[in-house]
Amino acid sequence: MFENIPTWLTLTLGFSAQAFFGLRTALQWLKSEMAHKSVSPVSYWIFSVIGACxxxxxxxxxxxxxxxxxxxxxxxxxxxxxxxxxxxxxxKTLTKILLPALPFVAALLLLKDAQEYSQNFFSNKDIPLWLVVFGSTGQLMFTLRFIYQFIYSHRRHLSVLPAGFWTISIIGSGMIIIYGIIRLDPVLILGQVFGFVVYFRNLILGSGKKESSDAK
Structure with a gap:
């Protein structure tokens, strides 16, 4: 379906996404260093939405x-x-409608060629099944950190990034880096290496201190 998309455009999208993820991480790190504790700035979530899309x-x-x-x-x-x-x-109201709808629209596009995608994802000779499972596990671990963060924050009615978030981030990031190396995917590798260091730093900053929901 997307065979005619040039490689440079695909990589540009990937690196742009990682740039936003990297920017959210860099700003969060900077504000945490300034506050001398791990914080959860609003910019982190804004850039997360853009990068995810x-x-x-x-x-x-x-x-x-x-x-x-x-x-x-x-x-x-x-x-x-x-x-x-x-x-x-x-x-704006339109933005509130479009943002939640985006992933569902993308999913519908995938469903149009469900059989083709199933073959590409799980029977692709370039990606062995064990590697798909390993990569998916890494992504699930990386996603689990946000599920943990959501539960933790929801109980406190406050958006925070607790120590457990950074611990899970380190595990998931490590798996994704290994997956990216095996897949020779520079987008995944470069996108995770910087974050891997920041996750460790946030654990140090958050050690023995109460997490804050915003930088001062």
């Missing part, structure tokens, strides 16, 4: 099930955090 498209163009799976689940947790931070209520 681009990464989902990249996963479709790459015929990579593990990428698509991870982004689809995390997307709605990003939106919840926008709501928890008071951003959602200030958005």
């Amino acid at each position: 681009l990464m989902f498209i990249y996963g479709v163009l790459r015929n990579d099930f593990s990428i698509i799976l991870g982004q689809f689940i995390a997307y709605f947790i990003y939106l919840w955090n926008l709501h928890a931070n008071g951003i959602w209520s200030r958005m």
Whole structure:
């Protein structure tokens, strides 16, 4: 379905997505260093939404099930955090309709060629089944951190990034880096290496201190 899409465009989308993810991580790290504790700035969730949209498209163009799976689940947790931070209520009505609809529209596009995608994802000679399972597990672990963050924050009625979030991030990121190396995927590798360091730093900053929902 997307065979005619040039490789440079696919990679541009992928690197753009990782740029937004990298920017959210860099800003969160900077604000955490300034606050001397791990914080959850609003910018983290705004850039997460933008990056997720681009990464989902990249996963479709790459015929990579593990990428698509991870982004689809995390997307709605990003939106919840926008709501928890008071951003959602200030958005235009049309934006509130379009943002939740985006992943479903993409899913419908996939369903049109469900059999073809199933063959590409699970029977692709370039991606052995064990590697698909490994990559998907890494993405699920990476997504689990946001499920954990959602449960933790929802119970406190506050958007925070607890220590457990960073621990799960380290595990998931490590698996994705290994997957990216095996797949020779520079987008996944470069996108995770920087974050891997930041996750460790946030664990150190958050050690013995109460997490905060915003930077001062």
